Amino acid sequence: MKIKLNGKIIDIRAIWIENKQKGIVKMIDQRYLPFRIVFFESKNVDETAWAIKNMVTRGAPNIGVAGAYGIYQAVIEAINKEDFLKHIMKKAEILKATRPTAINLSNIIDEVLDFIYKELEDGVSKTELIERVYNKVESIAKREIEANHKIGEIGKKLIKDGDDVLTHCNAGALAAVDIGTALAPIRYAHYEGKKITVYVNETRPWLQGARLTAWELEMENIPYYLISDNASGLFMYKGIIDIVIVGADRIAMNGDVANKIGTYKLAVIAKENNIPFYVAAPLTTFDPKIPSGDKIPIEERSPEEILYVLGYDDETNSLRKVRISLNTSKVLNPVFDITPFKYIDGIITEAGILRSQADIKNAVKNFMRKRD
Numbered sequence: 209m210k211i212k213l214n215g216k217i218i219d220i221r222a223i224w225i226e227n228k229q230k231g232i233v234k235m236i237d238q239r240y241l242p243f244r245i246v247f248f249e250s251k252n253v254d255e256t257a258w259a260i261k262n263m264v265t266r267g268a269p270n271i272g273v274a275g276a277y278g279i280y281q282a283v284i285e286a287i288n289k290e291d292f293l294k295h296i297m298k299k300a301e302i303l304k305a306t307r308p309t310a311i312n313l314s315n316i317i318d319e320v321l322d323f324i325y326k327e328l329e330d331g332v333s334k335t336e337l338i339e340r341v342y343n344k345v346e347s348i349a350k351r352e353i354e355a356n357h358k359i360g361e362i363g364k365k366l367i368k369d370g371d372d373v374l375t376h377c378n379a380g381a382l383a384a385v386d387i388g389t390a391l392a393p394i395r396y397a398h399y400e401g402k403k404i405t406v407y408v409n410e411t412r413p414w415l416q417g418a419r420l421t422a423w424e425l426e427m428e429n430i431p432y433y434l435i436s437d438n439a440s441g442l443f444m445y446k447g448i449i450d451i452v453i454v455g456a457d458r459i460a461m462n463g464d465v466a467n468k469i470g471t472y473k474l475a476v477i478a479k480e481n482n483i484p485f486y487v488a489a490p491l492t493t494f495d496p497k498i499p500s501g502d503k504i505p506i507e508e509r510s511p512e513e514i515l516y517v518l519g520y521d522d523e524t525n526s527l528r529k530v531r532i533s534l535n536t537s538k539v540l541n542p543v544f545d546i547t548p549f550k551y552i553d554g555i556i557t558e559a560g561i562l563r564s565q566a567d568i569k570n571a572v573k574n575f576m577r578k579r580d
């Protein structure tokens with residue numbers, strides 16, 4: 209993604225390996241955007257797990273790659289330990305538990321673990337294994353970015369010149385290493401010269417729309433309006449929105465989608481108003497073990513996210529966290545919801561637009577066959 213840093217435009221990913229030998233992973237610290245561009249350096253797998261849990265880095269495909277990098281760090285750490293494999297497996301469980309809904313995390317960690325088992329079975333030395341795991345995790349990151357580009361190429365055809373596009377949360381480069389999933393068709397349509405306007409839901413409680421999607425669009429001069437979550441129904445009712453595109457954190461085999469809380473309401477309102485509703489996600493977001501959405505675990509996060517907001521105080525030029533309700537309020541904070549497949553016109557993936565359960569089954573089967 210292109211960002212402005214110290215007066216220069218640079219191309220940057222949301223996360224990368226900064227130092228291969230030491231296993232240092234660097235990421236844009238998303239807790240401070242759009243107010244400050246701060247980088248977070250993780251020196252070991254525990255710090256990477258902490259960063260995922262605490263939203264330093266976030267978004268399903270992005271934390272999948274963070275998980276892969278965490279396993280690479282665990283392999284480096286384990287090299288002098290007697291319980292080599294046990295150490296890696298213990299850290300894999302810690303990483304997986306950080307965000308329970310986004311399946312990319314477990315899917316990608318399991319992919320790297322399977323790779324490690326195979327290499328060890330083939331008698332590869334531990335030192336050689338570090339090199340091979342490095343190549344594996346970097347090839348996964350590359351594959352995820354390529355998938356996003358394909359999603360952009362395929363999805364841009366759904367967006368017409370002059371369209372008003374509604375999106376929710378942040379399914380951009382920050383959430384998917386680079387380019388994004390829902391933001392990929394939007395970026396590609398814009399690069400092609402289509403005059404589009406994006407309606408960005410602010411996305412309470414963590415405000416991924418206001419903080420991150422608005423920032424990404426601003427960085428690339430893509431026209432947008434930031435709107436309150438509650439306003440999107442009105443814009444759909446008035447016939448202003450032409451298409452809705454969102455990301456996904458886990459997709460069941462029947463096509464039900466877990467995504468940021470509030471997605472379900474959007475899909476129902478879109479259907480009511482005959483507005484096409486699309487989900488954009490790489491194939492690592494599908495869960496072959498989950499038949500339907502009701503089986504997807506929904507992550508609950510801290511009441512703090514509802515009770516407090518972090519904002520920029522223009523008077524003191526500083527960041528401030530303020531409480532917006534009674535500190536005695538009891539809070540419920542589920543951060544994802546389930547959108548049944550019947551409300552979804554198609555799932556834009558790197559393998560094409562999936563419009564039926566048969567499409568999903570085939571695409572997931574082919575992906576897993578190619579991957580193994």
Ligand code: MRU
Nearest residue numbers: 266267268379383389455456468
């Ligand atoms: O809690 P977050 O910010 O990690 O949630 C992110 C989302 O819900 C995104 O829509 C989803 O991960 C898709 S990102 C390409």
